[in-house]
Amino acid sequence: MQPKLLIDDISKLLNESKRKVKKRMKGNCAYQNCGGKVFLTHDESISFLDFLDFKEQVMSFHLIKGGVGKTTLAQSVASRVSVYGAKVLCIDLDQQSNLSQAFGKHQETSPNVYDILSKNIPIKDAIINVCPGIDLIKSSLSNAKLDHKIFLDNHNVETFFSDMIQDLKLEYDYIIFDCPPTLGPSVKSSIIASDTIVLPINPDLFSIEGLKICIEEIKNLADSYNKEIDIKIIINKYDNRTILSHEISQFLFETDYFKHLVLPTVVHNSQDFSNKLSRGMSIFDSPSQKKSAKEIDDIVIDLMELRLCQTKK
Numbered sequence: 264m265q266p267k268l269l270i271d272d273i274s275k276l277l278n279e280s281k282r283k284v285k286k287r288m289k290g291n292c293a294y295q296n297c298g299g300k301v302f303l304t305h306d307e308s309i310s311f312l313d314f315l316d317f318k319e320q321v322m323s324f325h326l327i328k329g330g331v332g333k334t335t336l337a338q339s340v341a342s343r344v345s346v347y348g349a350k351v352l353c354i355d356l357d358q359q360s361n362l363s364q365a366f367g368k369h370q371e372t373s374p375n376v377y378d379i380l381s382k383n384i385p386i387k388d389a390i391i392n393v394c395p396g397i398d399l400i401k402s403s404l405s406n407a408k409l410d411h412k413i414f415l416d417n418h419n420v421e422t423f424f425s426d427m428i429q430d431l432k433l434e435y436d437y438i439i440f441d442c443p444p445t446l447g448p449s450v451k452s453s454i455i456a457s458d459t460i461v462l463p464i465n466p467d468l469f470s471i472e473g474l475k476i477c478i479e480e481i482k483n484l485a486d487s488y489n490k491e492i493d494i495k496i497i498i499n500k501y502d503n504r505t506i507l508s509h510e511i512s513q514f515l516f517e518t519d520y521f522k523h524l525v526l527p528t529v530v531h532n533s534q535d536f537s538n539k540l541s542r543g544m545s546i547f548d549s550p551s552q553k554k555s556a557k558e559i560d561d562i563v564i565d566l567m568e569l570r571l572c573q574t575k576k
């Protein structure tokens with residue numbers, strides 16, 4: 264996996280012509296070239312985009328409805344923010360291990376969160392590298408026992424993940440949890456440990472039902488534990504051809520309860536996601552990127568609040 268930040272995107276980000284950007288690149292960093300497309304990867308971006316200001320934070324991709332795109336968006340967002348030079352740790356909490364698969368790491372024998380807990384393994388020993396800028400704590404089937412273990416050992420939901428990732432927050436710009444479609448103790452604990460909960464939904468009525476339940480639960484947890492937790496809804500698998508896509512997005516953008524929580528960019532249905540993720544790649548790996556890449560980029564800039572410092576080089 265090698266997510267790329269194309270020169271077109273850098274030129275847009277800096278509001279400078281491609282020629283000018285390339286000229287500055289020549290003097291400032293090693294850049295790569297594939298099929299005539301100039302791009303940076305994580306390592307080069309660290310120095311070339313060192314004026315980008317990351318708002319360090321912990322995020323959980325969550326929704327009790329299955330198949331809405333939690334894993335797809337978590338992998339795509341992590342891949343994108345890493346090529347801006349951010350250091351990201353992804354934690355796969357789902358026993359299905361889809362995130363570990365999407366990173367091409369499901370065959371690894373490294374410990375999962377259940378192992379960390381049951382065998383008293385230091386969390387750092389469970390971290391594996393996916394590619395420059397992205398590390399992972401992978402999942403496997405035994406994570407199915409995680410909730411029962413948390414319950415049996417009487418772990419405090421409030422502190423379980425918050426304590427576990429405390430030191431890691433100093434090492435990573437972003438920590439991203441990919442949650443299973445449940446509301447068990449492990450998911451609740453990841454919610455409490457997070458600054459932002461990303462709720463992907465699909466334009467269907469079942470997603471809206473699931474969305475309401477999740478928002479209520481997040482608000483209850485935030486109140487109970489006196490935490491400020493941001494909620495961001497992403498409309499995923501939008502299809503221009505269906506009336507339901509128009510109706511559901513209009514409902515979310517116009518209803519008082521939801522409208523402040525929905526990100527303005529919708530993610531359209533695209534085969535690009537499954538084509539790339541099923542091969543352990545990201546949608547940013549190809550030097551010719553599609554509309555899906557542009558949509559995820561807009562979401563990342565919004566979600567991560569990427570800012571340019573006043574003093575651009």
Ligand SMILES: Nc1ncnc2c1ncn2[C@@H]1O[C@H](COP(=O)(O)OP(=O)(O)OP(=O)(O)O)[C@@H](O)[C@H]1O
Pocket residue numbers: 328329330331332333334335336357359361442443444499500501530531532533534536537
């Ligand atoms: N924007 C999209 N366009 C087309 N297909 C998509 C899109 N987003 C996700 N998918 C596909 O939908 C399926 C489910 O996605 P994903 O596994 O990310 O959902 P999930 O919410 O993580 O599911 P689960 O609840 O089982 O963990 C996958 O096959 C994925 O490729």
Ligand SMILES: [Mg+2]
Pocket residue numbers: 333334335357361362441442443
């Ligand atoms: Mg998933």
